[in-house]
Amino acid sequence: MDESDTDTKKAARESGDTAPGQSAADDTQNGLLENASAKRRSGGVNARMRDVAKRAGVSTMTVSRALSDPDRVSAEMRERVITAVKEIGYLPNHLARSLSSTRSTTIGLIVPSVDNFIYTQTVKGLSEVIRRSGFQLMVAECGHDEDEEEEVIKTFLGHRVGGLILYNTEHTEEARAMIRASDVPVVESGNLPRRPLDMAVSYSNSEAAKAMTLYLGRLGYKKIAFACLDTRNNDRSRDRREGYLEALKQLGQTPDPRLIIDTARGMAAGAEAVAHAVEAVPEVDALFCGGGLLAAGAFFECQKRGWNMPGRIALASFDDIEMLHHLSPTVTTLRLPRYDIGVRAAQMLISRILDRADHLKGSVVDLKFEIIQREST
Amino acid sequence: MDESDTDTKKAARESGDTAPGQSAADDTQNGLLENASAKRRSGGVNARMRDVAKRAGVSTMTVSRALSDPDRVSAEMRERVITAVKEIGYLPNHLARSLSSTRSTTIGLIVPSVDNFIYTQTVKGLSEVIRRSGFQLMVAECGHDEDEEEEVIKTFLGHRVGGLILYNTEHTEEARAMIRASDVPVVESGNLPRRPLDMAVSYSNSEAAKAMTLYLGRLGYKKIAFACLDTRNNDRSRDRREGYLEALKQLGQTPDPRLIIDTARGMAAGAEAVAHAVEAVPEVDALFCGGGLLAAGAFFECQKRGWNMPGRIALASFDDIEMLHHLSPTVTTLRLPRYDIGVRAAQMLISRILDRADHLKGSVVDLKFEIIQREST
DNA sequence: AGAATATTTGGTATCGCTAACATAATAGCG
DNA sequence: CGCTATTATGTTAGCGATACCAAATATTCT
Numbered sequence: 087m088d089e090s091d092t093d094t095k096k097a098a099r100e101s102g103d104t105a106p107g108q109s110a111a112d113d114t115q116n117g118l119l120e121n122a123s124a125k126r127r128s129g130g131v132n133a134r135m136r137d138v139a140k141r142a143g144v145s146t147m148t149v150s151r152a153l154s155d156p157d158r159v160s161a162e163m164r165e166r167v168i169t170a171v172k173e174i175g176y177l178p179n180h181l182a183r184s185l186s187s188t189r190s191t192t193i194g195l196i197v198p199s200v201d202n203f204i205y206t207q208t209v210k211g212l213s214e215v216i217r218r219s220g221f222q223l224m225v226a227e228c229g230h231d232e233d234e235e236e237e238v239i240k241t242f243l244g245h246r247v248g249g250l251i252l253y254n255t256e257h258t259e260e261a262r263a264m265i266r267a268s269d270v271p272v273v274e275s276g277n278l279p280r281r282p283l284d285m286a287v288s289y290s291n292s293e294a295a296k297a298m299t300l301y302l303g304r305l306g307y308k309k310i311a312f313a314c315l316d317t318r319n320n321d322r323s324r325d326r327r328e329g330y331l332e333a334l335k336q337l338g339q340t341p342d343p344r345l346i347i348d349t350a351r352g353m354a355a356g357a358e359a360v361a362h363a364v365e366a367v368p369e370v371d372a373l374f375c376g377g378g379l380l381a382a383g384a385f386f387e388c389q390k391r392g393w394n395m396p397g398r399i400a401l402a403s404f405d406d407i408e409m410l411h412h413l414s415p416t417v418t419t420l421r422l423p424r425y426d427i428g429v430r431a432a433q434m435l436i437s438r439i440l441d442r443a444d445h446l447k448g449s450v451v452d453l454k455f456e457i458i459q460r461e462s463t
Numbered sequence: 464m465d466e467s468d469t470d471t472k473k474a475a476r477e478s479g480d481t482a483p484g485q486s487a488a489d490d491t492q493n494g495l496l497e498n499a500s501a502k503r504r505s506g507g508v509n510a511r512m513r514d515v516a517k518r519a520g521v522s523t524m525t526v527s528r529a530l531s532d533p534d535r536v537s538a539e540m541r542e543r544v545i546t547a548v549k550e551i552g553y554l555p556n557h558l559a560r561s562l563s564s565t566r567s568t569t570i571g572l573i574v575p576s577v578d579n580f581i582y583t584q585t586v587k588g589l590s591e592v593i594r595r596s597g598f599q600l601m602v603a604e605c606g607h608d609e610d611e612e613e614e615v616i617k618t619f620l621g622h623r624v625g626g627l628i629l630y631n632t633e634h635t636e637e638a639r640a641m642i643r644a645s646d647v648p649v650v651e652s653g654n655l656p657r658r659p660l661d662m663a664v665s666y667s668n669s670e671a672a673k674a675m676t677l678y679l680g681r682l683g684y685k686k687i688a689f690a691c692l693d694t695r696n697n698d699r700s701r702d703r704r705e706g707y708l709e710a711l712k713q714l715g716q717t718p719d720p721r722l723i724i725d726t727a728r729g730m731a732a733g734a735e736a737v738a739h740a741v742e743a744v745p746e747v748d749a750l751f752c753g754g755g756l757l758a759a760g761a762f763f764e765c766q767k768r769g770w771n772m773p774g775r776i777a778l779a780s781f782d783d784i785e786m787l788h789h790l791s792p793t794v795t796t797l798r799l800p801r802y803d804i805g806v807r808a809a810q811m812l813i814s815r816i817l818d819r820a821d822h823l824k825g826s827v828v829d830l831k832f833e834i835i836q837r838e839s840t
Numbered sequence: 841a842g843a844a845t846a847t848t849t850g851g852t853a854t855c856g857c858t859a860a861c862a863t864a865a866t867a868g869c870g
Numbered sequence: 871c872g873c874t875a876t877t878a879t880g881t882t883a884g885c886g887a888t889a890c891c892a893a894a895t896a897t898t899c900t
Contacts (some may be wrong), residue, residue: 131645177621182886201583210578375542559856
């Protein structure tokens, strides 16, 4: 009874001209098949659509439709299928679904690092929207290495992701070519790209740095130091430095190379930055830190030295991390729309995938930033 | 010439009894196929193994073997295949690979939240090992909600992940059943489970809390408050509280419910905890915070009140976040092996998948913790 | 009412790859 | 030198789903 319909079909097809030998072979195979699937089917988790179909007494196509496009089957069928699915504990196989339909619900995300709060807020936004939309997130790190990014892109395209999110706007030529050829929608973030691959959602690092520097200048600070993160493999850092310089120009201040302090990440680096700045230019009266932890480290160093902020030195930070407004004095920061960037990026990407929203192609969304003015300036 | 081999095969199979009409139909289909794939094939990224095979003049099986088990083909073949792959820019389709082989290189990770440093350090460890081993990470959030976790598990099993990592040790019965039925290896983390699903890698929350409390007690503190995170949906928090109580018992101190302060997350909550503690029990002489940000918030509150640490009150924290050893006084903390947990968990999971290391089944690895003694106690 | 159209359901051939078996070519052995 | 191991490649039949088209049934309209 189990395989009856399949058998009759086969018989119908074979009637008339099949050699007996071949028929025997077919039967054997059928037997093997049944054994194998019976073993696997023990847990309903591994059941196939066919098992559901058999149980509901319908074809696999009806099951397929009932599950992925319920309106295309009658209410009664839908009911029967859903019941069978529940009874068996069937879980649709997404691999087969994607392979067969050439549509994928997996989105690939590539970030420099998964344990840096700079990125994780964006990841949070992405994650929430993606999951709510029935998609899944595949994540990988690429450091600040374009070649590594290329490798990951290759892997993700191999997985036939439905879309890509790159927290980076500089890519190898090879990576660009692959993405173009694959025709997979992409959102870049982390900066506003001059030459977007496809779509982009970000704030402008240069504008933000410029705005903060201008703000400091307008408050009357004359010797504004800038603690700058590594610019070698990081266009974000480079753009921040550009913004800083641009602002100085607008303020009519001549940039002093000794006031641009190259620093590592972390609080210790922030403390060092203070030391370097004051050693090189004793009359420095403001320090703009290119990162939140940097600013926190600088803060404690200043405090240790007994300096008033902003009396002796004003302090401003690029990122608005929680700590900075619990310190005393509270620290002036740039609030960046990190979470919103994630949300928006995911929404745009999913529109492209689901609604073929091709008009979004090429859009570069600037989500701006905000200066949070506090006591330290 | 293009489709010659396929054509001959088909001809051979059809010889003798196929109706002309059907043959014609076949031809049409072939033609359509060719058109479609020619279109798709424009970018090598979407090429199929067949295209590579044709170019190298070998069968697809040889290509398959050359790529996934190079030692099983001759050096010359390997060479030819690799060359063809490069010329075309072919990327193997992982979906098809997994479907066909019923092996998957995707690992599913479920964490309560992707933007909490508590988890991200572990994710970092996982991510590095997973990628180095040629696997991919699929990530989703589940909050502190078991039902949500169950949903995500369902999705991931649908994607036929090769393994699961759950940052949580409490699951719905349904979730346990599905995992058991699916026979997918699992690592639980975040706590040492009494009843592991499969494998587990963690430290013990109760032991850690107990150790810190004992440490404080032995230093002579008599009124040790504990700032406790939400225990309703969080066995980690519950275990920490248990550890605290256990230690008090061992110290011969009677627990005072007013010294167990239920708090939310974040620095603001830490500040409130200080206020609550001192209001309820003015003679409180130590505060043990169940989280790093909590401790930081408490620190600033004490500072604001002009309290000496540990003169007026000793402060200790459950997590060793960077900030806490940049403050003055530096804060005593529990250092937890979060990164190592990720590394170890990934290694074990991958051993299970790749080497069928079944002896690992059931292992619960305790990676311990360390008390970092600093000035605040 | 009867043809025409719309709606539901089913059959078959893929999607791109690998497992399993079959075969050809090479090597090893007494 | 013939015959069995071994190695290297090819053939076939799926993996579990959906696309596409055909068939059957229900609905609408003149």
